[in-house]
Amino acid sequence: MADLLSVAKLAGVSRATAARAFSTPDLVRDTTREKIFHAAQQLAFRPNKVAQQLRLQTTQMIGVMVPSLDNPVFAEQLQAMEVAARACGYSLIVTTSEYDASRENEIVEEMLRQRVDGLVLTVAEADKSAVLTQLHQETTPCLLVYNPPGNSGFPSVGVDNHAASEAATRYLITLGHQQIGMVAGPLLQSDRARQRYEGYCLAMQAAGLAPSPLIEMPRHTQADLKSLAPHLHGDNALSALICTNDLLAISLIGELQRAGLSVPNDLSVMGFDGIALGKYVYPSLCTVEQPRADIGRAAIHTMLNMIQGERPVLTPLPYVLRKGESVGAPTTRKTPPGISSRSVA
Template sequence: MTTIHEVAQYAQVSIATVSRYLNDTAGVRPETGRRVREAIAALDFQPNQIGRSLKTASTRALGIVIPSLENPVFAQAVSGFDAAARRRGYSVMMTTSEYDQHREIEAVETLLRYQVDGLALTATRSDAPVVRERLAANRAPYTLIYNEPTPDERAVVTVDNAAAAAVAAEHLVELGHRRLAMITGRLAESDRASRRRDGFVGAIARLGLPAPQVREVDFSARDVRPVLEQLLGTPATRPTALFCSNDRLAIAVIGAANRMGLRVPRDISVVGFDGIDLAREFVPSLTTVVQPSYDIGYAAAKAMLDRRAGQDPTMPVILPFSLRIGESTAPLGQDGPTTPRPVCPPQSNEAML
């Protein structure tokens, strides 16, 4: 196995310089760091992580807890988180909470026992005291992702969920819809869903329209058809457009509507939230609020590593969203556009994060 002494010789620097570079401590000039990186790559050097952890009190690992891997939006966030971590020489440990607060606490405790150097978490609610107190008591920096900032919790990377949901409502009203409804995941299990509900309902009230019906379902979307049948059971009063709190629910709603003999969007328009890639390929393609999930994960890892390095990044980080128009929305009685009209933010620029 290659030794640190051989790396130092190859890079023409001292062993101490290689050690400082590996431990991410100050004092290594950019040009010197470049030579050390090239030496490590050329010699396929693998540091002894156990020894380094004991010596530096750093595992060079970050943890991330997400609600579920079934929703692609969280996988995209993990991908961005991992990219930012690797760019700074860190590995990533991941686990899920399945929208269960007790599992969430267990997941955080497990990662902290592994002494991760930082932790990102999509909490059930950003104001949940048990998890926040446990994180605050630990010396490792943490960042909440997707959660809502609160007056006493600013370490958050997210989008403005209420404003984004309001844009969805305004789009449906612009198409001429006046009877609107929302299908959401359990509000008690997600502060994001609560804020999307608030934004949607609030926008409709500001526009002077009747309050929309709001129905809760499990985040798995397996129980969506009974709720949809209740909403759409009476043709004279049923809503002509639905907003769903995530894309998985929206896709499930479209499938259930088709099985009920309804056509989307001719009989009912559907808007989702997240902007997952699958929504483009679905038939009809889904109109959806796009949030930059990869960038959310990337910014979360960068912020916590900046704090670990002694910097003071501006928090919370509120990233932009957009509405991507697909084929699932149109004026009542009309079909959607034959091709989607994408309205998306530019591709991620990691250098800007």
């Protein structure tokens, strides 16, 4: 591939002048510039970014790490990030951690070697993340997405999970639900899920209701009816469920319908995240929508500011309670009316 030097030679000027023709055209006489452009054209010259990056000590690249692209909430955020970054002349190096801490380490190390200008990460658990602890030693700016800011010491872009979950729970309570449960992936391993559970508990208590213990599913994004069955019958049968993410909610609704139950008549199901597909399934998913595209854009713009040396000022982004057909008012249960009202006490 032709380099600047060969262009300069062909045009009969020095390297420096050829370089100027591209970076600061005003400093080059019109006729000279023409000659250089013409030579560049002939040689199919294409500037070498790697050389620029080395010389200018900036890569115009942002390293992005998300847990998985199989979850649309991350893919949709990434889509917006890519568009925003490109519009500002930045490229993204995209990686997935698969929720694996050792991979997180390798990935971040690799990106630092690549001298990315900034890191935008979503980690499994911000508070106890080894990789974040180590990043404090570094000068490369780092920004979290979705992870609650907590005490990780890094700025974070996302919604207030705590408040959002409270709002979701209150909404169900307003509709008349009293037996409300929450469903999550295994071990409540994601910090966001934990905050959502806490928000749920608070809202329940504020309404004088007893929060149910968390119902754990064996997988993070796929519901399993067996784990849920015990909570659907008896005195304390649930009338509404909040899932810590939309994939869990959608697959749960599918399983319930497959088992002959009606959503929302037999059970109201609410999600969390607001992935696009939730609007199109039937029943449409009632969920707390995180503005994924806004979050992605905000992450990029905040990161660019941080790269400029500014200290980020971040307010949580607004969540939207998206109503949907998967949630309705509680109906009279199959259990005798007397029992159901007694169970409320």
